[in-house]
Amino acid sequence: MKIELDYLTRIEGHAHLVIDREAGKITSCQLQIVETPRFFEAMLQGRHYSDVATIVARVCGVCSISHTLASLMTTEAALGIEVPVQAQLLRCLLSYGEIVQSHLLQLYFMALPDYFNTPSLFHLLDEKQELVARALRLKRTANRICEVVGGRPIHPVTTCIGGFSARPEAAELKKLRQELVAGLPDLEATVELFASFEYPQFCRQRETLSVAPDDRYPLHNQQIQSSCGTNYPATIYREEIEEYISPQSTAKLARNQHGSYMVGPQARLRHGQDKLSAMAKRVCSALDLNPNGLNPFENLKARLVEVVHFTEEALHTIDELLLCGMTQIRGKDTPSAGGCSTAAVEAPRGLLFHSYQFDAKGFLKAADCVIPTAQNLAAVEADLQQLLPELLKLPESQIKQRLEMLIRAYDPCLSCSTHLLKIDLN
């Protein structure tokens, strides 16, 4: 018998899940990524270093800021270009905006309908007007961070090699700060709402990987940390992580010496729990979330903890920027004659690597991007393998719903990893 989920919905991108079972046993379970390959790594070849970030941002609309920043940081490291501290602060603020925006989109628009048994958030417009309005208000504020710092929420225009080509006005930052503070009661209501849901119980031992926390929660550090105790610089990622091709997937998959591993909110929380803001720590307890927990369905809770943490960080960063001023937002664009390097950033969905090689005239010779979702795919498959036998006694519609919820909990971004989810349960 075959269970099929065609064109999985409410995820970013295209995938199918095909499951075959015989006499009550699973014979195969494949997550097929059917996103169209777009060959960015090849398209970047021959481009001048000043154009690379603008092009590579188009890998993904949801995480264009992470791709832009990873790209700029890689190019700057390869060509020895310095970035002033104020510009680094602005980049952090931009990352906070993107992560909060992306997490809220996933929590309210993609995941929440599962817990209300409705096809989409917009179906709740009549009965739960305030909830929908709140979701939109919160998302608006997060997008405003990206707008004020990046020029617009998707595909930023102010980011450039060495820092920023335009600075926000102090008055704009002050207004943004007020909006963030005004949004705190909405965040409280969101925590109450997500604390009221019953999350499916499921547990599988897993390795987690993220950039290591420095004096802050994992974000832009260039050291990688694994829950297995290893710690290494991002530049040697190829020695630690192997990408491989599967006949079912147009996304590359990734594994390390221990096999599959998990990246994203739960991985960051596991490694960075001590660095959480005071408010975020309280949210963690209010949600009854174990920061070392192994239930992937609770990725939703970890996401919400991060929304609160990064909102608080955004407030502090705005204060810092207003105090130190924004007079030094762009370093000197004086590139060395060629070079190669790698940079890692935490994108909303987890660890993202870009690695480039430039020739002496500053034209890109080779590029490699390792995407969070591609790194999570093997872990999702391992979860499905273990979860499925536990579900087989349920009616088919419930099996499908549970599987979709698991995949959504990872917030897969398949545009990035190459996009749609179709589940075939045989």
Place this chain on the structure above:
Amino acid sequence: MKTKIGFFDFAGCEGCQLTVMNLEEQLLQVLQLVEIVEFRELHSGSAEQIDIAFVEGSICRPGDRERLLEIRRRSDILIALGSCADNGGVNALGSDRTPEVLRQEVYGADLPHLYTETPHALSKLVKVDYRIPGCPIDGQEFLAILQALLLKQQPELPGFAVCVECKLAEYPCSFDYGQVCMGPITRAGCRAICIDGGTHCRGCRGLIDNPRTSPYHRILEEHGLTVEEILEQYRTFNVNERPA
């Protein structure tokens, strides 16, 4: 009865659909007038008949063609949403190499499920009624075009260049900063957002209808820029269009 609208995507970054979602409160107002009957990223379910279909992304695979034809069959109006759907966008950047070479370069393998064709704009395969250019689209332009259609009027795009919007906003000219700017020949409608952001126009909204190339060549020469430099910039979003 509310107008039924649907959102669909092919090869792209989904940034244009996200721009629609980012309309937030305005989107709520729009939902008083229209019903979203299909939008995979936000909504489970599909519809048999659609009044207006917004389609993002370029067509790269044989299966894409059939899906696009099927969307066209059940839609009264079909709109190309964003530069990938409108003219191939950045997806077309690899079209100087064959798909086989690209596969080898990126995947190091040649498996059937990785097969693609050179990316095409929607209009290569089906009748496209209207277009919303840009990478990503401008949310307010999306609303203006939807509003026109709801009022049974003919939607229009600006016929003038980004330079006009830039000058009206009194931004300093990118050429004076030694940058290669596509503003003089690129269709306006973006409020010159990139120039406001301290950079230059890369031409993501495509060419204006009748670009006057001779004054443009003169500007290039005056600033010591070469045709090659401009073509390199032009290629970013306009591989599939012939330069003027």
